[in-house]
Structures are given as structure tokens and as C-alpha cells.
Amino acid sequence: MRTVLVLNGPNLDKLGTREPDVYGSLSLADIKSACEEFGAAHDLAIDFRQSNDEAVIIGWLHEAADTKTPIVFNPAAFTHYSVAIRDAAAMCSAPIIEVHLSNPIKREEFRHTSLISGIAHGTISGFGAQSYLLALQAMLSL
Numbered sequence: 001m002r003t004v005l006v007l008n009g010p011n012l013d014k015l016g017t018r019e020p021d022v023y024g025s026l027s028l029a030d031i032k033s034a035c036e037e038f039g040a041a042h043d044l045a046i047d048f049r050q051s052n053d054e055a056v057i058i059g060w061l062h063e064a065a066d067t068k069t070p071i072v073f074n075p076a077a078f079t080h081y082s083v084a085i086r087d088a089a090a091m092c093s094a095p096i097i098e099v100h101l102s103n104p105i106k107r108e109e110f111r112h113t114s115l116i117s118g119i120a121h122g123t124i125s126g127f128g129a130q131s132y133l134l135a136l137q138a139m140l141s142l
């Protein structure tokens, strides 16, 4: 069975109560369950992780680079400024699909830059929790 790492950056552990008008009312645990349900139906093992710590995420990206594991990646705020996360992601040879719950391009200007898009296979933004499932669906054909 193929494993997909679903990697989540800072503050996404607060989904459900964090700005629900922007990010919706589902918790990260709800999104994890939805991803696992999709995985079970499509023969994918889902390795779902979240950290608020840049160094921890970099360590997980190194691990994914070594194991050639594909990644559905919501880098959250790190999207917009972390060269270190981008450099670690650039070492991953299996596909990375960048996801966002909101559509950053519709929001403040500082969210219009993604350091991750340039090394990702593609980006899915603006569909709430559904962004993750669309990314997993896309991963099936990569």
C-alpha cells in the first residue's frame, strides 16, 4: 500500500475555533478522519501530522525525501516566508501537492507569495477541508 504524508504547519491544530469564517468549522481531527476515510477507500495509507515548529517540519521533510514519500502539504504561514521549509521540500523527489483551506490570493497581499508553489507539483486552494481530498484524488494519478 502506498503511503501519503499529509503535513500541516502552524496554527492548523486550532482549526474549528480559529477564524471559522476563513477556515471553516471542521477541526484538524475531522480533516484527518476525512483523509483516512479517503485513503481506506483508495488503498492509500495516510500518515497525518501537524507541528507548530519549523524544525520539526523540516525533519519530517528530510524523512520524506529519504523515503521518497509523496506529500500533501499545508505549510500554513510558513508558505509565505520559510526559505528553510522550501529548501527541505525541494529535496523531495516524490510529488508534493500544496494545499490551503482558504484561497491566499483572495486575502492580504503578504499571502500572495508562496515559496512552496515553485517546487510543488501543483496547488489546491480555497475549498476548505475539501482541498485535502482533492489533493489526495490528484495524487492517485501521479
Ligand code: DQA
Binding pocket: 010, 011, 012, 074, 075, 076, 077, 078, 079, 099, 100, 101, 102, 103, 104, 111
Ligand atoms: C493557510 C493559509 C495561510 O496563509 C495561513 O497562514 C494559514 C492557513 C490555509 O490553509 O488557508 O495558516 O495555509
